[in-house]
Amino acid sequence: MVYLNVSMPRTNRLTTQNLPTQLLQMATGFRTTQALYVVAKLRIADLIVNGPKACDELAQKTGAHPDSLFRVMRALASLGVFTQDSENRFGLTPLGSLLVTDAPDSIRAAIVFYGQEFYTAAGGLLQTVMTGETAFNRMFGKGHWEYLSEHPDSNEIFNLTMAQSINASPARRSIEKYDFSDRQTVVDVGGGKGTLIASILNKNPHLTGILCDLPAALETAPEYLKSCGLEERVKILAGSAFESIPSGGDVYVMSRVLHDYQDDKALILLKNCRQVIPSSGVLLIADWVLPEDSSPSQGKLVDLTMLLMTGGRERIESEWKALLNRGGFALKRADVQEALVVAEPFFEPTL
Numbered sequence: 001m002v003y004l005n006v007s008m009p010r011t012n013r014l015t016t017q018n019l020p021t022q023l024l025q026m027a028t029g030f031r032t033t034q035a036l037y038v039v040a041k042l043r044i045a046d047l048i049v050n051g052p053k054a055c056d057e058l059a060q061k062t063g064a065h066p067d068s069l070f071r072v073m074r075a076l077a078s079l080g081v082f083t084q085d086s087e088n089r090f091g092l093t094p095l096g097s098l099l100v101t102d103a104p105d106s107i108r109a110a111i112v113f114y115g116q117e118f119y120t121a122a123g124g125l126l127q128t129v130m131t132g133e134t135a136f137n138r139m140f141g142k143g144h145w146e147y148l149s150e151h152p153d154s155n156e157i158f159n160l161t162m163a164q165s166i167n168a169s170p171a172r173r174s175i176e177k178y179d180f181s182d183r184q185t186v187v188d189v190g191g192g193k194g195t196l197i198a199s200i201l202n203k204n205p206h207l208t209g210i211l212c213d214l215p216a217a218l219e220t221a222p223e224y225l226k227s228c229g230l231e232e233r234v235k236i237l238a239g240s241a242f243e244s245i246p247s248g249g250d251v252y253v254m255s256r257v258l259h260d261y262q263d264d265k266a267l268i269l270l271k272n273c274r275q276v277i278p279s280s281g282v283l284l285i286a287d288w289v290l291p292e293d294s295s296p297s298q299g300k301l302v303d304l305t306m307l308l309m310t311g312g313r314e315r316i317e318s319e320w321k322a323l324l325n326r327g328g329f330a331l332k333r334a335d336v337q338e339a340l341v342v343a344e345p346f347f348e349p350t351l
C-alpha cells in the first residue's frame with residue numbers, strides 16, 4: 001500500500017553533528033503525524049483557503065478547544081505548514097495548501113488515513129516483529145480488506161488515499177510511458193476507483209479497459225469513469241481476484257496489489273492472471289523494486305506499511321523473478337527507479 005512519493009535524503013549517512021537531535025527527530029515523528037491528522041480531520045485548511053483566520057474562529061467553527069488547537073497550529077506553522085502573523089492569524093503555505101480537501105493535488109485523505117487505523121496498527125510493530133503477526137489484524141480483529149468493507153468512512157478515506165497517492169507515485173509515470181500502441185484491452189486488477197486505467201485510456205484513445213476490484217473499492221468507480229467520459233470504454237467488474245481475473249485483456253496491470261500479499265497469496269493472483277492472459281500478453285506490475293544494498297528507498301519504509309497493515313511485502317528483483325516464474329511469467333524488466341516490473345507469460349513447449 002502506499003504510498004506517497006516523499007522524497008528521500010540523497011544519502012543515508014548522517015552527518016556527525018547533532019546525532020542525538022537527528023535520532024530524536026526520527027523518534028518523535030508521532031507528534032507531526034498526529035498534528036497533521038488533527039488539522040486534516042478538522043478540515044482547517046478549507047477554512048483558511050480564502051485568507052488567514054484567528055485560531056478562536058477556527059476553534060469555534062470546528063468545535064475544538066481553542067488553546068489546544070492554537071498550540072497545534074503554532075507547532076505546524078513552525079514547520080512551514082501554515083503562516084502565523086503577529087495577531088496569531090493562521091494562513092496557508094504551499095505545504096498547507098495540500099491539505100485543502102478539493103485541491104487538485106490534495107493529500108488530505110492520505111494524512112487522515114495515516115493518523116487513524118494506520119497509526120493504531122503502527123503501535124503494534126514490536127509485537128509484529130516478535131511474532132510475525134500482522135499488527136492491523138491483531139488490533140482490529142480482522143484483515144484490512146474485510147475491515148474496510150465494514151467501515152464505510154475508513155473505506156472512503158482509504159480509496160481516496162489510493163487515488164490521490166497514485167498521482168505522486170513513480171509507478172504511474174512509468175506505466176503511462178509504456179508503449180500501448182499495439183495493444184487493445186487493459187485489465188486493471190485491483191484498480192480501485194480507476195485513476196490509473198483512466199489515465200492510460202485518456203492517453204491511448206484506441207484502448208478499451210476492464211476495471212476489477214473488491215466491491216468496496218469500486219464504489220465511486222462508475223461516477224469517476226463517467227466524469228472522465230470513459231463509461232463506454234471501461235467495463236467494471238466486482239469480485240475477488242483470488243477467485244478469478246477477467247479474461248479479454250492483452251495488457252494486465254497490477255498496481256500496488258501484489259505487495260499487499262506474501263508470496264503464497266501473490267502466487268494465486270499471478271496464476272489466476274496466467275490462466276487468462278494470452279501468450280502475446282504483458283503483465284505490468286507497479287510496485288517497488290527494492291535496492292538490494294543499503295541505499296535509501298522510500299519502498300523500504302512502505303515495506304513496513306505492508307508489514308503492519310496487510311501482511312504483504314515489497315520485493316527485490318530476484319524475489320520478483322522467482323515469484324513470477326512460479327506463477328508462469330518470465331521477468332522482462334524490473335526497474336528500481338521506475339518502481340515497475342514487466343513480465344510476460346511463458347508457455348511450456350508441447351512435445
Ligand SMILES: C[S@@+](CC[C@H](N)C(=O)[O-])C[C@H]1O[C@@H](n2cnc3c(N)ncnc32)[C@H](O)[C@@H]1O
Nearest residue numbers: 001162166190191192213214217240241255256
Ligand atoms: C493498495 S490498493 C491500490 C489501488 C490501485 N491499484 C492503485 O495503485 O492506486 C490495493 C487494491 O487492491 C485491491 N485488492 C485487494 N485484494 C483484492 C482481491 N482479492 N481482489 C481484487 N482486488 C483486491 C484493493 O481493494 C485495493 O483497491
